[in-house]
Amino acid sequence: MIPINRLGSMIAVASALVPCCGCPGPATGTRVSDVPCLKPTAWEGLGFVFLTRPGPQGTLLLTTENPTQEGSNGSADDPHGSVYRFDPASDDFDQVDDTAWENGDEPVTDCFSPFGIESSFSINAFELLYEDRVVSVAGDSAVTIQGARVSEVIAVLSANGVRPIPFLGVRAFDGQHYHELFSNDEGTRIGSAVRIGVGARQETPVRLCWTLDEEYLIYYDLAGVDPLDVFNVCIVAVGDTLREAGLKVEP
Numbered sequence: 572m573i574p575i576n577r578l579g580s581m582i583a584v585a586s587a588l589v590p591c592c593g594c595p596g597p598a599t600g601t602r603v604s605d606v607p608c609l610k611p612t613a614w615e616g617l618g619f620v621f622l623t624r625p626g627p628q629g630t631l632l633l634t635t636e637n638p639t640q641e642g643s644n645g646s647a648d649d650p651h652g653s654v655y656r657f658d659p660a661s662d663d664f665d666q667v668d669d670t671a672w673e674n675g676d677e678p679v680t681d682c683f684s685p686f687g688i689e690s691s692f693s694i695n696a697f698e699l700l701y702e703d704r705v706v707s708v709a710g711d712s713a714v715t716i717q718g719a720r721v722s723e724v725i726a727v728l729s730a731n732g733v734r735p736i737p738f739l740g741v742r743a744f745d746g747q748h749y750h751e752l753f754s755n756d757e758g759t760r761i762g763s764a765v766r767i768g769v770g771a772r773q774e775t776p777v778r779l780c781w782t783l784d785e786e787y788l789i790y791y792d793l794a795g796v797d798p799l800d801v802f803n804v805c806i807v808a809v810g811d812t813l814r815e816a817g818l819k820v821e822p
Contacts, residue, residue, distance in 0.1 A: 602747060604768030607662040608805040609633075613653035621682040621801055622651065623782055623789065624675050631657040631787060633804065634672050659808055682780035682789060687718030691755050692725050697734060699727060701758035709749035709764035717779050722813055722820045723755040726788050728779055730770060743776040743792070750779075750788065750807050754818065762812045767805045775802075784822060786810035 611633070620636040635652035654672045656665050693700045697712035710729030717726045732746025748770040752761040767790050769777045775793040782789065788807045813819035 602768045602770070603766045604805060605766045606750075606768075606805050606807050607657070607664065608768045608803060609655060609657075609664045610803055611653075611655060611801055613655075613666055614801055620684075621780070621791065622679050623682060623780075623787075624672070624679045625677040625782070625784060625786075626656055626671065626675065629659060631659070631782070631806065632667075632672055632675060633657065635801070657806055678783050680780065680783045682778070682791070685717060685780055687720055687781060688723060688725075688755060690716055690718045690725050691758065692716050692727070692753065699729070701753075704758065706753070706758060709751055710744075710747065712744065714744065714748070714777065715779065717781065718755065719785050719813075720781050720783055722785055722818050724761065724785075724813060724818050725753045725755050726779055726781065726809075727751045727753060728777060728790065730777075735776070744770055746770070748777060748790070750790065752809060752812065754816070761816050761818065765807055767807065769803050769805050784810070785813065785819065 614635050621633075622636055623631060623633050626632040633655040651669070651672060654667050654669055656667045656671060657663075658665070691701060692706070694713045694716060697714075699706045699708050699713040699716070708727060708729035711731045712729060712734060714728045714730050716728070719725070728748060728750060730744035730746055730748045732744045735742050735744065748767050750765045750767050753759065754761060769790050769792045777790055777792045780789045780791070781787075786808065788809050789804060790807070791804045792802050810819065
């Protein structure tokens with residue numbers, strides 16, 4: 572049996588009355604999230620690049636960059652959208668003043684241009700493979716993988732539900748999504764699977780992004796076509812898990 576972190580609470584996405592931050596949008600069935608999620612309404616209607624950088628006292632700042640600068644905040648040299656701050660101590664998101672981003676001096680992660688180590692894992696016919704061996708995942712199907720920036724660790728997204736049918740406009744799974752970490756050297760799981768509250772938009776697949784310092788993994792799905800909107804963002808803290816496993820490469 573795949574170990575699953577079950578600290579979260581159930582999110583019934585068919586209901587519009589669920590008073591939680593980051594509840595997924597309209598879909599059938601039920602989503603559960605063990606981690607904090609955000610529905611960034613302040614970003615709606617902008618075409619952008621999704622950016623993040625460390626903030627003060629262990630927080631994480633999230634914003635967008637609009638290439639056309641239309642509707643952007645900040646200066647002409649640094650156009651950006653509204654700024655959200657994630658506080659891991661309270662698992663809360665707050666919308667903060669633009670200066671929180673503009674005064675920051677930490678490196679910025681561009682989540683639309685991910686990069687990472689070369690992976691020993693692959694996905695074939697919705698199965699996760701380590702070299703030529705099938706590896707079990709928490710969901711019914713393996714969806715995507717992404718290597719860490721420098722540590723020998725691979726993030727794996729899996730999901731339940733009906734598999735995508737692109738020619739019918741269904742490009743994403745409609746069921747529960749899961750986050751997992753695996754050692755790239757050994758092919759073994761690190762820690763437990765975590766349920767994440769993304770995947771409510773069948774027309775756009777879920778994406779994932781390592782922060783540059785490898786303290787967080789950010790999962791998000793998109794809505795719309797032109798412009799694209801980030802529909803939902805969920806944040807998984809992974810730094811301590813990597814350190815406990817002896818796999819974290821510190822900057």
